[in-house]
Amino acid sequence: MSRLAVPKTYKLYIGGAFPRSESGRTYEVLAADGSFLANAALASRKDARDAVVAARAAVSGWSGATAYNRGQVLYRIAELLEGRRAQFVAEIEEAEGVTRAAASAQVDEAIDRWVWYAGWADKFAQVVGNANPVAGPYFNISVPEPTGVVAVVVPQDSSLLGFVSAVAPALVAGNSVVAIASERFPLSAISLAEVLATSDVPKGVVNVLTGSPAEIAPWLASHADVNAIDLVGAGALDWISLEIDAADTLKRVLRPESGADAAAPALGRIAAFTETKTVWHTKSLR
Amino acid sequence: MSFLDYAPAPESRAILSLRDNYGLFIDGEFVDGRGEPFQTISPATEERIAMIANANAADVDAAVAAARRAYDRTWSKMSGRDRGKYLFRIARLVQERARELAVAESLDNGKPIKESRDVDVPLVAAWFFYYAGWADKLDHAGLGANPRSLGVAAQVIPWNFPLLMLAWKIAPALAAGNTVVLKPAETTPLTALIFAEILQQAELPAGVVNIITGAGDTGAALVSHDGVDKVAFTGSTGVGRAIAKQVAGTDKKVTLELGGKAANIVFDDAPIDQAIEGIVNGIFFNQGHVCCAGSRLLVQENIHDEVVERLKLRLSTLRLGDPLDKNTDIGAINSKEQLERIRTLSDIGVAEGAERWTAPCDIPENGFWFAPTIFTGVQTSSRIAREEIFGPVLSVLTFRTPAEAIAKANNTPYGLSAGIWTDKGSRILAVADQLRAGVIWANTFNRFDPSSPFGGYKESGYGREGGRHGLAAYLAPAPIGQSSTGRAAIAGAASTAAIEADASAPAKRSRAAKPARTLQNRSAKAATKGSKR
Numbered sequence: 001m002s003r004l005a006v007p008k009t010y011k012l013y014i015g016g017a018f019p020r021s022e023s024g025r026t027y028e029v030l031a032a033d034g035s036f037l038a039n040a041a042l043a044s045r046k047d048a049r050d051a052v053v054a055a056r057a058a059v060s061g062w063s064g065a066t067a068y069n070r071g072q073v074l075y076r077i078a079e080l081l082e083g084r085r086a087q088f089v090a091e092i093e094e095a096e097g098v099t100r101a102a103a104s105a106q107v108d109e110a111i112d113r114w115v116w117y118a119g120w121a122d123k124f125a126q127v128v129g130n131a132n133p134v135a136g137p138y139f140n141i142s143v144p145e146p147t148g149v150v151a152v153v154v155p156q157d158s159s160l161l162g163f164v165s166a167v168a169p170a171l172v173a174g175n176s177v178v179a180i181a182s183e184r185f186p187l188s189a190i191s192l193a194e195v196l197a198t199s200d201v202p203k204g205v206v207n208v209l210t211g212s213p214a215e216i217a218p219w220l221a222s223h224a225d226v227n228a229i230d231l232v233g234a235g236a237l238d239w240i241s242l243e244i245d246a247a248d249t250l251k252r253v254l255r256p257e258s259g260a261d262a263a264a265p266a267l268g269r270i271a272a273f274t275e276t277k278t279v280w281h282t283k284s285l286r
Numbered sequence: 287m288s289f290l291d292y293a294p295a296p297e298s299r300a301i302l303s304l305r306d307n308y309g310l311f312i313d314g315e316f317v318d319g320r321g322e323p324f325q326t327i328s329p330a331t332e333e334r335i336a337m338i339a340n341a342n343a344a345d346v347d348a349a350v351a352a353a354r355r356a357y358d359r360t361w362s363k364m365s366g367r368d369r370g371k372y373l374f375r376i377a378r379l380v381q382e383r384a385r386e387l388a389v390a391e392s393l394d395n396g397k398p399i400k401e402s403r404d405v406d407v408p409l410v411a412a413w414f415f416y417y418a419g420w421a422d423k424l425d426h427a428g429l430g431a432n433p434r435s436l437g438v439a440a441q442v443i444p445w446n447f448p449l450l451m452l453a454w455k456i457a458p459a460l461a462a463g464n465t466v467v468l469k470p471a472e473t474t475p476l477t478a479l480i481f482a483e484i485l486q487q488a489e490l491p492a493g494v495v496n497i498i499t500g501a502g503d504t505g506a507a508l509v510s511h512d513g514v515d516k517v518a519f520t521g522s523t524g525v526g527r528a529i530a531k532q533v534a535g536t537d538k539k540v541t542l543e544l545g546g547k548a549a550n551i552v553f554d555d556a557p558i559d560q561a562i563e564g565i566v567n568g569i570f571f572n573q574g575h576v577c578c579a580g581s582r583l584l585v586q587e588n589i590h591d592e593v594v595e596r597l598k599l600r601l602s603t604l605r606l607g608d609p610l611d612k613n614t615d616i617g618a619i620n621s622k623e624q625l626e627r628i629r630t631l632s633d634i635g636v637a638e639g640a641e642r643w644t645a646p647c648d649i650p651e652n653g654f655w656f657a658p659t660i661f662t663g664v665q666t667s668s669r670i671a672r673e674e675i676f677g678p679v680l681s682v683l684t685f686r687t688p689a690e691a692i693a694k695a696n697n698t699p700y701g702l703s704a705g706i707w708t709d710k711g712s713r714i715l716a717v718a719d720q721l722r723a724g725v726i727w728a729n730t731f732n733r734f735d736p737s738s739p740f741g742g743y744k745e746s747g748y749g750r751e752g753g754r755h756g757l758a759a760y761l762a763p764a765p766i767g768q769s770s771t772g773r774a775a776i777a778g779a780a781s782t783a784a785i786e787a788d789a790s791a792p793a794k795r796s797r798a799a800k801p802a803r804t805l806q807n808r809s810a811k812a813a814t815k816g817s818k819r
Contacts, residue, residue, distance in 0.1 A: 072415065119420065119421075121419075122737050123416075123420065139715045267426065286712075
């Protein structure tokens with residue numbers, strides 16, 4: 001007799017907890033063949049605002065950790081993902097209707113990108129910062145600092161890789177993130193949140209909303225306590241309006257990308273969410 | 287029993303499972319050495335820990351050949367991403383076996399367990415972790431796109447930080463894509479051999495790292511070996527000089543991290559409590575067996591008496607003894623030879639008219655020990671102000687003006703490090719500008735981090751370890767025409783690029799086309815002294 005499976009309830013991930021949407025809404029997530037997979041939370045404006053509050057509260061701790069520590073915490077995520085490889089592969093196979101090999105390749109690439117970005121944590125400042133030879137008796141150095149809270153509309157056409165490719169770089173410098181998962185493939189993002197919740201990432205550093213990006217993104221784009229918005233996966237939305245909304249608070253904006261190379265690993269994705277701080281100090285023997 | 291007497295709190299040796307005999311680690315396996323084996327002892331008790339294989343010239347040949355094979359067949363062809371994964375594995379295994387490594391290090395080296403546990407081993411893991419992340423980011427190392435590895439690196443390290451120096455050498459070399467033959471110091475091979483076991487656990491491909499043990503002649507045979515592309519040495523200036531002469535005329539790249547006689551400059555507005563701790567840390571950390579130790583205290587004249595008095599008070603509270611005791615501040619001197627050198631130079635200090643003060647402490651019966659010692663009234667010309675003692679001996683000199691402090695600080699053939707203590711930020715930066723030293727610590731001392739370059743000016747050597755500079759030391763720029771990810775060729779400049787590549791080919795490394803070496807054995811025998819730094 002075959003055993004009856006116990007299905008998982010997929011909820012949001014806000015401030016280290018897994019709440020349902022405060023709106024009480026859910027939507028059906030369907031497999032590639034149209035069969036029912038799960039009900040995912042349909043996040044509301046209030047959920048988005050709660051996520052920003054959680055993200056803001058996490059900024060000081062995460063950005064205040066040493067770069068070495070952040071690197072180790074991020075690397076640990078890759079270790080945990082490796083341990084849950086089979087789960088993600090099965091989830092992606094089912095949701096995206098791809099072969100096991102294709103699903104495996106997506107998971108492998110997602111893990112390897114975590115590792116790549118983890119390695120940048122204690123290095124990117126050495127590459128994008130510098131000492132400046134000003135014409136005077138001054139010590140002058142420019143260092144990158146995290147911009148704060150970053151909202152991300154992740155690439156919509158994959159379950160895991162797009163999410164990782166957009167979220168990981170924002171974390172490297174010490175930002176905290178509010179991510180809107182793929183509307184069609186949201187389940188792996190929530191499974192990843194379970195990984196984050198059991199890793200060493202402090203609560204609130206990553207917050208995951210599922211639902212309609214078209215509904216939630218405008219609230220994040222106009223939110224005054226969001227410092228930057230990555231629209232990489234917003235190509236199908238009215239992203240120009242989002243960019244205009246973001247301009248009200250002069251958010252740093254990354255524009256949509258499409259295709260297989262969307263959110264490809266790049267130092268620029270880390271640097272995009274940093275502020276350069278230049279420190280002057282006098283030099284004098286007296 | 288005064289408040290200074292603590293009950294013994296020795297760290298257990300039970301965590302160690304040492305072998306009686308250790309072979310050479312060549313091509314992924316432990317093999318017998320062909321030289322006469324030697325023993326490694328605990329400098330705190332003089333008891334034998336294990337017998338260690340001794341690599342002769344034939345063993346060096348075998349190790350270099352294994353490294354070359356691993357380079358040609360495996361490591362140079364592996365993606366940076368995968369090289370990085372091996373290094374991450376090593377970092378994690380070091381973290382997991384940290385306690386064991388710390389106990390072994392204190393046992394073999396004589397340093398206090400609190401230092402090996404809290405400084406050496408955590409930094410070892412950090413070093414591998416940091417360079418692991420570089421392995422797939424070499425385009426950002428500062429040499430342009432697609433830099434190439436050098437080949438086989440010969441690395442000879444000292445006894446003062448045995449495992450940490452191993453990490454400083456191996457981590458960047460592997461990240462950059464080189465393979466390694468490393469020789470630990472004769473008196474401290476133990477943790478390197480445990481590290482070899484870690485490499486087996488990490489399933490690092492055979493031959494990528496080879497560890498051969500022996501004395502100075504093993505090291506000399508290694509650095510002079512014709513199959514070596516890069517020499518990295520940390521140790522005495524004397525041996526470093528011999529190596530520099532010996533590689534002259536070859537195309538080996540060299541980095542040398544040698545001796546020091548660092549000035550630790552204390553101005554009268556310094557935060558005095560922190561300064562006292564910093565001075566103590568600067569010279570008595572690791573029994574003063576530190577190349578960058580703050581061995582010359584330059585104190586502003588008007589606070590000289592106060593500083594010296596407080597130093598003596600502080601030193602009287604240091605606990606000297608069993609390195610494995612968690613309360614111990616000062617461990618054992620690493621070897622009888624080193625103890626003799628410290629004694630000799632200290633006697634010279636007295637003979638030259640300096641005033642000697644030694645901290646009151648009980649010296650254990652067995653083992654090699656030297657109580658913390660301060661010399662006051664030291665002249666700049668005195669040998670204890672000029673020569674590296676490499677022991678817990680501080681020479682105190684005075685100055686009146688910043689200019690005098692700078693002049694005295696720079697009055698040395700060395701230039702590894704220096705310290706500045708003052709409340710004035712502007713003065714720190716102005717003085718730092720004028721000091722001829724590779725590392726300047728302001729209101730702190732003896733700080734190390736894998737992201738921070740370390741190395742000396744003048745006769746303290748050349749090249750930097752740590753940070754991006756430390757990575758670049760194991761890389762060379764891509765051959766001309768291949769530096770832009772092949773784009774030059776694609777973008778219609780194919781013919782030019784091809785011509786440039788051809789023209790530069792003879793000058794670039796091509797293993798088959800290496801020029802015959804006529805100078806290869808020059809002063810090979812000069813590098814026979816035990817390494818130290």
